[in-house]
Amino acid sequence: MAIADTKKRGKVATKPVDTDLLLKAYGDMLLIRRFEEKAGQLYGMGLIGGFCHLYIGQEAVVVGMQMALSQGDQVITSYRDHGHMLATGMDPKGVMAELTGRATGYSHGKGGSMHMFSKEKNFFGGHGIVGAQVSLGTGLAFSNWYRANDRVCVTYFGEGASNQGQVFESFNLAALMKLPCIYVIENNKYGMGTSVERASASRDLSKNASPWGTPGVQVDGMDVMAVHAAAETAVAHCRAGKGPYLLEVKTYRYRGHSMSDPGKYRTREEIQKMRSERDCIEQARHLLEAAGVDDAAIKKIDDDIKRRVQEAADFAQSSPEPDASELWTDILLEA
Amino acid sequence: MSTQILMPALSPTMTEGKLARWLKKVGDDVRAGDVIAEIETDKATMEVEAVDEGKLARILVEEGTDGVAVNTPIAVLTADGEDAAAPAPPESARAVAAPAAPEPIRAAAPAAVAQPRSAAEPEWGETKPLTVREALRDAMAAEMRADDRVFLLGEEVAQYQGAYKISQGLLDEFGDRRVIDTPITEHGFTGMAVGAAMNGLRPIVEFMTFNFAMQAIDQILNSAAKTLYMSGGQMGCPIVFRGANGAASRVAAQHSQCYASWYAHCPGLKVVAPWSSADAKGLLRSAIRDPNPIIFLENEILYGQTFDCPTDADFTVPIGKAKIERTGEHVTIIAFSIMVGVALKAAETLAGQGISAEVINLRSLRPLDTATIVESVKKTSRVVCVEEGWPFAGIGAELTMQIVEHCFDWLDAPPVRVTGLDVPLPYAANLEKLALPQPDWIVDAVRKIV
Numbered sequence: 202m203a204i205a206d207t208k209k210r211g212k213v214a215t216k217p218v219d220t221d222l223l224l225k226a227y228g229d230m231l232l233i234r235r236f237e238e239k240a241g242q243l244y245g246m247g248l249i250g251g252f253c254h255l256y257i258g259q260e261a262v263v264v265g266m267q268m269a270l271s272q273g274d275q276v277i278t279s280y281r282d283h284g285h286m287l288a289t290g291m292d293p294k295g296v297m298a299e300l301t302g303r304a305t306g307y308s309h310g311k312g313g314s315m316h317m318f319s320k321e322k323n324f325f326g327g328h329g330i331v332g333a334q335v336s337l338g339t340g341l342a343f344s345n346w347y348r349a350n351d352r353v354c355v356t357y358f359g360e361g362a363s364n365q366g367q368v369f370e371s372f373n374l375a376a377l378m379k380l381p382c383i384y385v386i387e388n389n390k391y392g393m394g395t396s397v398e399r400a401s402a403s404r405d406l407s408k409n410a411s412p413w414g415t416p417g418v419q420v421d422g423m424d425v426m427a428v429h430a431a432a433e434t435a436v437a438h439c440r441a442g443k444g445p446y447l448l449e450v451k452t453y454r455y456r457g458h459s460m461s462d463p464g465k466y467r468t469r470e471e472i473q474k475m476r477s478e479r480d481c482i483e484q485a486r487h488l489l490e491a492a493g494v495d496d497a498a499i500k501k502i503d504d505d506i507k508r509r510v511q512e513a514a515d516f517a518q519s520s521p522e523p524d525a526s527e528l529w530t531d532i533l534l535e536a
Numbered sequence: 537m538s539t540q541i542l543m544p545a546l547s548p549t550m551t552e553g554k555l556a557r558w559l560k561k562v563g564d565d566v567r568a569g570d571v572i573a574e575i576e577t578d579k580a581t582m583e584v585e586a587v588d589e590g591k592l593a594r595i596l597v598e599e600g601t602d603g604v605a606v607n608t609p610i611a612v613l614t615a616d617g618e619d620a621a622a623p624a625p626p627e628s629a630r631a632v633a634a635p636a637a638p639e640p641i642r643a644a645a646p647a648a649v650a651q652p653r654s655a656a657e658p659e660w661g662e663t664k665p666l667t668v669r670e671a672l673r674d675a676m677a678a679e680m681r682a683d684d685r686v687f688l689l690g691e692e693v694a695q696y697q698g699a700y701k702i703s704q705g706l707l708d709e710f711g712d713r714r715v716i717d718t719p720i721t722e723h724g725f726t727g728m729a730v731g732a733a734m735n736g737l738r739p740i741v742e743f744m745t746f747n748f749a750m751q752a753i754d755q756i757l758n759s760a761a762k763t764l765y766m767s768g769g770q771m772g773c774p775i776v777f778r779g780a781n782g783a784a785s786r787v788a789a790q791h792s793q794c795y796a797s798w799y800a801h802c803p804g805l806k807v808v809a810p811w812s813s814a815d816a817k818g819l820l821r822s823a824i825r826d827p828n829p830i831i832f833l834e835n836e837i838l839y840g841q842t843f844d845c846p847t848d849a850d851f852t853v854p855i856g857k858a859k860i861e862r863t864g865e866h867v868t869i870i871a872f873s874i875m876v877g878v879a880l881k882a883a884e885t886l887a888g889q890g891i892s893a894e895v896i897n898l899r900s901l902r903p904l905d906t907a908t909i910v911e912s913v914k915k916t917s918r919v920v921c922v923e924e925g926w927p928f929a930g931i932g933a934e935l936t937m938q939i940v941e942h943c944f945d946w947l948d949a950p951p952v953r954v955t956g957l958d959v960p961l962p963y964a965a966n967l968e969k970l971a972l973p974q975p976d977w978i979v980d981a982v983r984k985i986v
Contacts, residue, residue, distance in 0.1 A: 308767050308770075339727065340735070344736065531764050533804065
């Protein structure tokens with residue numbers, strides 16, 4: 202099932218382009234792109250260690266979703282999480298400093314790429330066990346239900362995680378209790394090196410929660426405005442107390458699963474084709490140009506982001522490593 | 537501005553590699569994402585993508601070169617329009633070296649063990665007989681009345697009134713928002729409860745028995761126990777996982793396992809195992825108030841047993857404090873949960889034989905009250921550790937090591953373990969009895985060292 206199959210979905214532009222919104226989306230996506238490119242560089246220089254899963258190519262998913270959320274809504278995701286953190290408004294400096302394992306990182310250097318959190322931004326991680334965040338996100342939605350507020354939780358996971366048992370357990374619980382949880386399957390076609398066709402007997406993951414009566418739709422994840430439109434529908438459904446909602450967002454990662462991925466499971470041409478024909482940032486730029494936004498405004502965004510990312514990289518390299526005493530903190534809270 | 541392209545690290549462990557092939561030549565335009573070279577490591581051949589755009593001005597490491605160290609400049613890229621012949625700057629602005637490794641420091645663990653015992657627990661005054669079952673129910677009800685964030689969920693906890701009737705009456709008092717029947721789906725509902733706790737609620741998760749918590753152990757350890765640390769202290773998880781642990785009666789191997797040492801092994805958790813009604817009520821109230829994830833190991837056989845329990849409305853038992861149930865001079869017997877009763881029976885028999893045994897009820901396994909154990913062993917100089925679970929890497933092994941570390945010189949005999957046999961628990965009545973510690977086993981163990 203090629204991404205191209207869904208190409209037309211996002212192209213049906215019935216409304217005129219909201220240039221302010223699109224400009225914001227463009228800037229938010231570009232920040233993630235440039236941040237991740239920089240993270241890749243720092244990894245290559247040995248300044249970032251361990252696992253580092255880059256989000257390059259998938260930026261439209263989290264940016265389109267986030268634009269439909271309000272203050273107080275929760276976000277939780279897996280280990281490919283840098284983009285989600287930046288989209289929720291977390292400081293690129295603190296994120297990059299965590300990647301380099303420094304005291305100024307969001308987790309004081311104790312979490313790394315896969316484990317960052319921000320209570321202030323309602324970002325609940327950053328989880329390294331495939332699928333575990335789906336049950337946790339269901340619990341965040343449960344807390345909204347328990348408190349009888351109108352907040353929603355967006356729970357992201359990959360098409361690889363979508364086969365985990367606890368995902369289906371969560372679908373059942375959320376539908377049973379009518380929890381305000383938006384499940385977003387970021388289908389980038391490959392769970393590590395295994396294509397979705399080789400891992401899932403289902404050919405339409407948006408129907409994965411249909412046995413429990415949960416609505417689900419497929420969305421073109423390379424078109425940020427299409428994601429945004431789908432997100433608004435999902436958010437309205439959950440806020441109205443109608444229970445969970447499932448989005449299968451068809452996207453693509455340009456880089457390897459992690460940094461040490463030889464990428465032999467797909468062709469170079471496949472990647473280049475997506476990049477040249479379907480790139481979410483290029484699409485947004487063309488729409489902005491077509492809408493008459495002048496080059497200077499776009500250039501200003503580009504320059505501003507370049508500066509912010511460089512500042513984050515400088516901060517992440519100049520910050521001190523955590524003190525040895527940090528080993529023994531944050532294990533238990535004082536009772 | 538020219539940019540040096542550095543030999544990249546392509547995996548967490550790569551320190552050098554072979555520059556196998558250049559796919560671009562000097563003068564070529566390079567776009568971000570273009571493959572510019574292939575690098576071989578001992579594990580794989582990997583393609584190097586350009587991160588920046590520009591023209592390939594110089595190649596600094598020829599293809600076929602072996603042993604190229606990570607971070608070595610391998611090529612120079614110039615921005616469009618720039619003079620490709622211009623020499624590269626001697627040092628790349630980008631190549632900021634990783635900070636020099638500091639002198640290795642061996643950070644010592646905070647000295648938390650073998651401190652002098654803190655003040656004795658308060659006297660709680662009047663008591664009345666109460667079953668362990670009622671004590672657990674009363675503790676949950678009291679804490680739910682005091683704090684709206686506290687709720688109970690699990691299989692059969694609401695309409696059925698609890699598989700073992702622990703939650704009897706709670707649905708009537710608190711309603712179905714706070715006493716929640718779940719489907720039989722431990723992995724999912726445990727993760728859901730942990731998520732709710734991360735967002736500030738205070739769930740009590742009832743596992744019908746702890747055997748079924750194995751379905752959910754990833755959420756207990758990886759999500760509940762580790763997130764505070766991984767978040768640099770931002771994201772706590774105030775949650776109680778409770779239910780029957782260990783052998784019941786004739787339910788065979790899959791339903792008869794003690795998980796004490798499994799959970800006590802893990803930093804980020806507290807693990808308690810009550811014996812009496814007072815333990816059950818006081819510890820459960822403390823557990824629900826505690827801001828950390830707590831493993832609360834109950835015992836099905838004890839549920840129906842009656843003990844005197846303080847009636848004071850404020851009664852609690854602190855986590856991390858053992859209790860001396862019987863004082864003695866000649867030997868210390870350490871036990872927890874149902875084995876405390878077995879140890880007390882043994883002590884009674886020993887008293888008839890002129891041996892005075894001190895019996896410690898651990899109550900908490902993590903944190904362990906090492907101070908109380910050490911003080912007792914220094915007095916008696918002999919110790920027997922009793923548990924229902926398996927011997928290998930069990931709680932007794934840890935107790936023995938703590939004693940050796942803290943009061944080896946006071947010992948007059950090697951520490952001894954009395955444990956369940958190292959077999960899956962059998963069903964047959966005679967075999968089951970043969971596999972679980974009996975008072976006689978403890979008496980025999982004591983007789984060998986006193």
